[in-house]
Amino acid sequence: MAMNNRTFVIGADIGGTNTKISVVSENGEIIFKNQIPTDSRLGTARCVDRICQCVSKIIKKAEGAGISIKGIGLGVTGQVDIHSGTIVGGIKGKIPGWIGLPIGNLFRERFNLPVFVDNDGNVAALGEYIFGFKKSVNSIVALTIGTGVGSGIILDGKLFRGGGSNLSGELGHISINYLGPLCNCGNKGCLEAYVSKEAILDMFVKKMEKEASSNTIKPTNKKSSSVTPELIYKKHLEGERAATEVIYEVGRYIGYAMTVAVNTIGPQVIIIGGGIAAQFGEPIIKEIRTTVKSNAFGLAAQDVKIILTKFGPFAGVLGASTLAFNKYKGITGM
């Protein structure tokens, strides 16, 4: 392999549940990859140590193949001070000790390499924009539906972090119902309070219980723990009404929030990714499209494309890698 004259970096996507680590070329090829549970219950020190060990291993593997690593890009859950690489905000208690963690410096101490850190929703948007669209559009919204709801915005060909604070662009916390359920962020009726994995599983269980009671059938002893997104999709294919309703409701809720995005930002493309999107696929995409087209203001929605990611779970590592390439500095702002 002619690896010598090309640049390679580490891209790591550190999520609330799993951490994905890859060696990525500047053209977006994933050369090596690994995934470990983030295991935040161990405490932030152990948790970061385990991730660093995994990064060390993959760097050794790359060096064994004649690849030298030039930098590290990290996408992390929470709000990030990109200058220091410190996590400064987010949902308290999501990972205990996470807010205030100087993760950039911890990696710099460990590896003698430049380290760049940004929010996981932002890096997913960068991955889609740089390696998915190859900059053929100039404004996108990328939404990641999984444990939580992440988002990133590319505006006029650059990552948009919000004015002033640089900490905005959190479309998962658009409230779609101010009387709705309490979100982990403290606001009521956020998109995340309706379509996070946990919220979707609860929605399904409640619908099944309601159906069982109206049929005077004894409710099945279903707890949230035995229900998975896979099971909901399987039941949908088998014709279970509650499952189909859940999938369409999820699409509708996302559609309401994306209507706000279309009215304010007017992206050319909205890309939906994350574990839930991968599982429910086209049915939710269709429902999002219908909801946005019928609710957006005037002609705002006529040109917007709403599509499923083609990167599966890897938009995040690809985007995290772009933080560390000089080539993409104009887009990432790093």
Ligand SMILES: [Zn+2]
């Ligand atoms: Zn919220």
